[in-house]
Structures are given as structure tokens and as C-alpha cells.
Amino acid sequence: MSGRIELDRPRCEGHGLCEEAAPRLMHLDDDGDLVIDVEEVDGADLEAAKAAVRVCPVAALRLVSA
Amino acid sequence: MSTPLESDIDIWSDEIVVDPYPAYAELREQAGVVHLPKNDLYVLTRYDVIRDALGDPATFSSTTLGFNPMVNEALQGTSLASDPPMHTQLRATLSENLTPRALRGLKVVIDEKAEKLVAELVAAGSFEAIDSLARAFPLEIVADLIGFSGHVKDNMLRWGQAAMQVLGPMNQRTQESFPIAGELYGWCSSVKAEDLTPGSIGRGIFDAEARGDIPEGTAGHIIHQYLGAGVDTTIASIGNIVALFGRHPEQLEIVCENPDLVPAAFAEVLRYWVPIHIWGRTTTREVEIDGYTVPKGAQIGLLIGAGNRDPRHYENPDTFDVRRNPTDHLSFGYGPHGCAGQGLARLEGHAIVSALARQVQSITISEPVRVPSNMTRSIESLRVLEVVAA
Numbered sequence: 001m002s003g004r005i006e007l008d009r010p011r012c013e014g015h016g017l018c019e020e021a022a023p024r025l026m027h028l029d030d031d032g033d034l035v036i037d038v039e040e041v042d043g044a045d046l047e048a049a050k051a052a053v054r055v056c057p058v059a060a061l062r063l064v065s066a
Numbered sequence: 067m068s069t070p071l072e073s074d075i076d077i078w079s080d081e082i083v084v085d086p087y088p089a090y091a092e093l094r095e096q097a098g099v100v101h102l103p104k105n106d107l108y109v110l111t112r113y114d115v116i117r118d119a120l121g122d123p124a125t126f127s128s129t130t131l132g133f134n135p136m137v138n139e140a141l142q143g144t145s146l147a148s149d150p151p152m153h154t155q156l157r158a159t160l161s162e163n164l165t166p167r168a169l170r171g172l173k174v175v176i177d178e179k180a181e182k183l184v185a186e187l188v189a190a191g192s193f194e195a196i197d198s199l200a201r202a203f204p205l206e207i208v209a210d211l212i213g214f215s216g217h218v219k220d221n222m223l224r225w226g227q228a229a230m231q232v233l234g235p236m237n238q239r240t241q242e243s244f245p246i247a248g249e250l251y252g253w254c255s256s257v258k259a260e261d262l263t264p265g266s267i268g269r270g271i272f273d274a275e276a277r278g279d280i281p282e283g284t285a286g287h288i289i290h291q292y293l294g295a296g297v298d299t300t301i302a303s304i305g306n307i308v309a310l311f312g313r314h315p316e317q318l319e320i321v322c323e324n325p326d327l328v329p330a331a332f333a334e335v336l337r338y339w340v341p342i343h344i345w346g347r348t349t350t351r352e353v354e355i356d357g358y359t360v361p362k363g364a365q366i367g368l369l370i371g372a373g374n375r376d377p378r379h380y381e382n383p384d385t386f387d388v389r390r391n392p393t394d395h396l397s398f399g400y401g402p403h404g405c406a407g408q409g410l411a412r413l414e415g416h417a418i419v420s421a422l423a424r425q426v427q428s429i430t431i432s433e434p435v436r437v438p439s440n441m442t443r444s445i446e447s448l449r450v451l452e453v454v455a456a
């Protein structure tokens with residue numbers, strides 16, 4: 001299975017917990033805005049993406065199956 | 067589908083609010099949703115159902131966030147009590163100054179204040195942890211941040227406590243707190259930009275109102291929410307940090323040896339002893355929860371602390387373990403209404419855990435004294451009898 005990470009940008013408040021869960025896939029830039037580095041994920045990345053979606057406290061991330 | 071099981075537990079009885087975990091376990095083992103006729107309430111008890119409800123504002127509306135009609139009436143129009151799409155706009159204004167980005171510059175100041183305060187207490191050798199740390203620290207931070215001084219600062223504690231208390235059912239605690247919550251409400255509806263320290267967040271909100279970024283007359287509302295939501299809860303968490311480290315010296319030792327565990331330790335404090343017992347919602351339609359049918363228009367109570375101790379989700383949930391790192395705990399809520407102040411709460415919590423881990427080797431505490439409270443579970447007094455400095 002593979003999937004695509006989607007960010008609801010207005011909802012994102014920059015808590016950065018997703019970055020901790022999936023540092024390879026996303027990071028907060030110098031302005032504190034979230035950047036998704038890898039959108040299409042599978043394998044181990046898929047697991048990390050799921051973890052990132054799970055920890056986002058405001059539910060700003062979604063994983064859509066591709 | 068069947069009608070939810072019942073329990074004759076009174077979730078607001080004095081014994082339960084002081085020590086809710088046995089009741090939480092009993093209800094959670096009964097089912098994911100249990101009807102409490104004494105409270106005219108359906109409580110959600112398991113991790114997954116609570117999280118699903120928080121993530122579904124269309125079914126679980128926030129319009130009856132509190133548990134008496136008077137307070138729900140008073141909260142209409144605030145971000146807390148509204149649903150999307152109205153909520154989305156109000157929330158953006160509320161959280162704008164509280165995002166980790168906006169708070170970035172504060173980390174250094176907050177860390178320094180925590181280090182200094184803890185150093186004084188360690189030097190004193192013994193102290194009362196609630197007044198001198200759990201209350202003193204967030205009061206100072208929040209007052210500076212919002213721009214409070216003078217009599218407002220002096221009243222913050224009473225006001226913050228009452229603002230939480232009045233969310234409960236119409237019991238004696240709620241009735242006694244209404245006049246005090248009214249003082250806060252009155253002050254917030256008449257506060258002007260000049261009443262707040264120049265350069266503060268509170269001033270910034272008035273600037274936003276003057277620019278037309280938020281509707282006229284809403285600045286006071288937002289300030290009300292900052293104070294109402296941010297004071298009592300933070301005090302509870304900081305008191306809990308001290309009490310848990312006093313009770314589990316080996317856990318403090320683990321953090322002393324691994325400063326990287328500071329965020330994990332704070333998350334575990336929040337999971338293990340939830341600062342807020344219960345949060346309200348109302349069903350907008352008939353809904354099936356965990357195989358039971360809950361009617362439309364039912365008052366729901368989310369038992370956040372019961373979800374945080376659900377063995378279906380956390381292994382050995384009744385063990386306090388700073389290595390667990392439960393970043394998905396429910397104590398900040400979740401989803402569109404997830405705590406707007408959690409960025410600030412983390413800065414404050416991490417600063418205290420880290421200052422303690424750096425400066426303290428172990429503490430000996432007396433038994434924490436708790437008093438019944440409708441919404442917040444906090445410690446009223448806690449003596450640190452002896453400190454061994456690191």
C-alpha cells in the first residue's frame with residue numbers, strides 16, 4: 001500500500017510533533033511553517049506518515065491512499 | 067444496536083473528583099459509552115471513542131461544552147463553544163499569538179524564569195510547592211504575556227479557577243463560583259488596550275481589533291479565554307510534576323540522566339494525571355458509539371483521564387513511566403478544538419521539568435492535598451520536606 005500526505009495548511013499551528021514522528025518526511029522551516037518533504041509514501045515511510053498523522057494535535061494532516 | 071448500559075456513579079461526587087481513577091476503570095470496563103442517570107449524562111470512557119468524538123465536531127457539537135445551561139449560554143460566540151465553520155475563524159485569531167512560531171522568542175525567558183525559581187526553592191531546602199512554584203510560575207508567565215498588572219494580576223488565580231469551576235453542573239461549587247467568574251467576565255467586557263502592558267499579546271489583540279482583523283468587541287472575549295483556560299490547568303500540571311517526581315524518585319533520576327526525556331516526561335505527567343476531568347459535547351444526531359445507540363441531543367461527557375489510562379491503547383497504563391513518550395495522550399483534547407494554548411503549556415512544563423532535572427537529585431514530599439473541583443483536578447497544597455540538590 002502507498003499513500004499521499006495532505007496538509008490542511010490553515011489548520012496547522014506549527015506544533016511540530018509530526019516532524020518528530022517523521023523527520024524524513026517533513027520539517028518546520030525557519031519561519032516555523034511546516035514543509036512536507038516527501039508527499040508520496042510507502043513501506044517504512046508509510047508507517048512514519050501514519051505516526052505523524054496520529055500525533056498532530058489539531059488533526060491538520062491526512063493520509064490519502066494512493 | 068442497544069441502549070447504553072447504566073451506572074449509578076455520580077461523576078461529580080466529592081470522592082470521585084478527588085480520586086477519579088477507580089471510577090474511570092469501572093466505567094471503562096463496562097463499555098465505551100455509559101449512561102449516568104444521576105448526572106443526566108452519557109460518558110465516553112475509552113481512548114478510541116473519545117478521540118473519534120473529538121475528531122468529529124459535526125456529530126459531537128461543542129455548543130454544550132459546559133454542564134449547565136447558564137454557562138453554555140454565556141459561552142455562545144466564543145471559539146470554545148462554537149463548531150466549524152464559525153469556529154475556524156475564531157480559533158485562528160485565538161491561536162495566532164499562541165502558536166509555537168509566535169512563542170519562539172519566549173522560550174529563553176521562560177527557561178530562565180524556571181531555572182531561577184527552582185534555584186531559589188532548592189536553596190531554601192524545603193518549600194510549599196503549589197504556592198511557590200505551581201501557582202507562582204504560570205501566573206507570572208501568563209500575566210506578562212497577556213499584559214496584566216496590578217489588581218488584575220492579583221485576581222488571576224481566583225478568576226481562572228472560577229472560570230473552570232462554572233463549567234460544571236449546577237452544584238454548590240458552580241453556584242459559589244458564578245459571582246467570581248462574573249467579575250472576570252465584567253472586567254473582560256470593559257478592558258481597554260491601555261489597561262494592558264505595551265508590547266504584550268493582549269495589546270496585540272486590541273491592535274488586531276483596531277485594524278479590523280477581528281470583529282469589534284471580540285478582543286475582550288479572547289483575553290477571557292486565555293485567562294479562563296490557561297491558568298488553572300497549568301497550575302494543575304506543574305503541581306502534578308512535583309508530586310509525581312516526589313512519589314517516583316527513580317523516574318526523576320531517569321530524566322536527570324537523560325535530559326532528552328524532558329518532553330516525554332511532561333507528556334507522561336499529562337497522560338497519567340489529567341488536568342481536566344471531563345469535557346462536554348452534545349450529539350447532533352442519533353449516533354452509534356461502541357455498538358450502543360445514543361440519542362440526538364444527548365449531553366456527552368468525555369472522560370479524558372479514563373481514555374489516557376485505557377489498557378487497549380497504552381501498555382501498563384497505571385504505571386508512571388517517563389520513557390513512554392505518549393505524544394498522543396488526550397489531555398490537550400484533539401482535532402479542531404485541541405488546546406490552543408498547548409504550545410505555551412509545553413514551554414512552561416518543559417521548563418519546569420528541565421529545571422528540576424538539572425538542579426534536583428531527589429525530593430521528599432508530604433501527601434498531596436486535593437480538594438474537590440468540577441473540572442480541574444489539581445493539588446491544593448504539597449510540602450516538599452527535603453530537597454537533595456544535584
Ligand code: SF4
Pocket residue numbers: 011012013014015016017018019034055056057058059060061
Ligand atoms: S503536528 Fe500538526 S499542527 Fe503541528 S506542525 Fe505538524 S501538522 Fe502542523
